[in-house]
Amino acid sequence: MNTGALRDIGIRAAAGLALIAATALPLASQERRFQIAVAGGAHHHFAYGSDGDYVQGENDFPATPAHTASVFSLSLSYAFKPWLAVEYDGRFVGRSALTLSDPSDGDVLRCRSHRHFGFALALLLRLPAGRIRPYLAVGAGLDRIEAREETVETERGHVLSWPPPGDDALIAPLLQAGGGVEVFAGTAFGFRLDGRYILVLDDPAEVSSFSATAGLFLRL
Helix, strand or coil: CCHHHHHHHHHHHHHHHHHHHHHHHHHHHHHCCEEEEEEEEEEEECCECCHHHCECCCECCCCECCEEEEEEEEEEEEEEECCEEEEEEEEEECCCEEEEECCCCCCEEEEECCEEEEEEEEEEEECCCCCEEEEEEEEEEEEEEECCCEEEECCCCCEEEECCCCHHHHEEEEEEEEEEEEEECCCCEEEEEEEEEEEECCCCCCEEEEEEEEEEEEEC
16 A cells, blocks of 8 residues: 555544544533542541540550641542532642640640541532532542651650551541532633531541632533
């Protein structure tokens, strides 16, 4: 087969692909079943643990006070119906300052919380039409702590070394529920405000938090 014939085949193939794309584009723009959203905000951990969990030499600082860290979220959803979608939600939570107290002698430890990642599948119930569309979300997934060995010193000069926990202790199941609102600035993009209550079913203490984010979304 000569070069001219190959060129003709290539031109026809490109024209055929362009025709298919041109035909499919209006359908895709009408459906727009996929949506991607990026956002940032604050992640507030509620207090957990108690002085009653104190064990000398093993759990000297048993109560963790409430603290707030930054959070970045990325989500991808697929709409089965205009009012019903499934969403994959990923959240990265940063570190924040902590002040812990030893209930036996009042010693104080200042440190930082661990970073962690949350991944969940959620069902979304959306208002199907309008420029402003509230939604509800409920889902479940996994939370993974990013922990490594740390050496810290208390106010009384005690040096503590915390080895990283085993892989099984780094991952815990989570539940989430919440909602928000999407405000369209065009036919397929806009602004999103989102709030989720998240419960990590960890051992020995469950950890509850509230994540509030604001960002942008794009429907594809």
